[in-house]
Amino acid sequence: MRKILVTGASGQIGSELTTTLRNRYGAENVFATDKKPALNELPGPFYCLDVRDAPAISQIVEINNIDTIFHLAALLSAVAEQKPQQAWDVNMNGLINVLEVSRTHQCALFFPSSIAAFGAETPAMDTPQDTIQRPTTMYGISKVSGELLCDYYYRRFGVDARGLRYPGLISSKTLPGGGTTDYAVDIFYAAITSRHYDCFLRADTQLDMMYMPDAIDAAINLMTSDSTQLKHRNAFNVTAMSFTPQQLAAEIQKHIPEFTIAYSVDPLRQAIADSWPRHMNDSAARTEWGWQARFDLPAMVKDMLENVRSTK
Numbered sequence: 001m002r003k004i005l006v007t008g009a010s011g012q013i014g015s016e017l018t019t020t021l022r023n024r025y026g027a028e029n030v031f032a033t034d035k036k037p038a039l040n041e042l043p044g045p046f047y048c049l050d051v052r053d054a055p056a057i058s059q060i061v062e063i064n065n066i067d068t069i070f071h072l073a074a075l076l077s078a079v080a081e082q083k084p085q086q087a088w089d090v091n092m093n094g095l096i097n098v099l100e101v102s103r104t105h106q107c108a109l110f111f112p113s114s115i116a117a118f119g120a121e122t123p124a125m126d127t128p129q130d131t132i133q134r135p136t137t138m139y140g141i142s143k144v145s146g147e148l149l150c151d152y153y154y155r156r157f158g159v160d161a162r163g164l165r166y167p168g169l170i171s172s173k174t175l176p177g178g179g180t181t182d183y184a185v186d187i188f189y190a191a192i193t194s195r196h197y198d199c200f201l202r203a204d205t206q207l208d209m210m211y212m213p214d215a216i217d218a219a220i221n222l223m224t225s226d227s228t229q230l231k232h233r234n235a236f237n238v239t240a241m242s243f244t245p246q247q248l249a250a251e252i253q254k255h256i257p258e259f260t261i262a263y264s265v266d267p268l269r270q271a272i273a274d275s276w277p278r279h280m281n282d283s284a285a286r287t288e289w290g291w292q293a294r295f296d297l298p299a300m301v302k303d304m305l306e307n308v309r310s311t312k
Helices: 012-025 054-063 077-082 084-105 138-157 183-193 212-223 245-253 267-274 283-289 297-311
Strands: 004-007 030-034 046-048 068-071 108-114 125-127 161-166 168-170 196-199 207-211 241-243 260-263
Touching (some): 054 084, 084 108, 108 212, 168 183, 183 245, 183 297, 241 245
């Protein structure tokens, strides 16, 4: 990677990925884009960009000699269910525009998929790398469609497209943007400010999760791995920990004993969560490119609380 473009750079993943890439490759070599007009916390080259504007993407790639694209712009799960037509437009037309630009300008492409790409018919525990994928949400449908499109562009046109199936992501740097696993970020702010949290999922809702530093490492490590060792491409199961809201609250209480949690279940997000795996098997990622998470639940909780406190 020499010249890198990040779409959706002000989002939960994008903001931290852009910073990490700029630290590693130089700020002048990492070009951030988003629909928002400014990224004050991300000094360096920035373009306002709607990923549905294919000529604009092509122009940015061409004038900056981009060779690698991290395509993160998307509507997330809960928002996508409220705006399904817009979600399809942004998630799918944006992706095919980036794939076409990658084809014509010979760029490598990273595309983040999700546990949402599975469905109720998928084995919920130890979810295989290769298994049935019949999601019931627009977000999930766009993700599994994206996996297939990326595979197609690799086989048909030789585009070096690679991707991960992310679990729920937890970050102290950027507030969540409409995902079903947002509770696992919100709970830390509530624990510190009010010592109480009302959770929108049931207490026993077990889901795969990952701390953002691991998510960023996974994306960069995959894109810098030896392509000849990859049997899979779009997309690798990756995970770091699997827990319920009740288990997360109990871990927080080890640091804040007075913290309490209650449950006001949101039927929409609960239904989405119930259709997702409880724990994915990520042995393919471990075998093919050496994936290994650094943070488990106790380490993540300790670090999150320290980071959130520092912002208050």
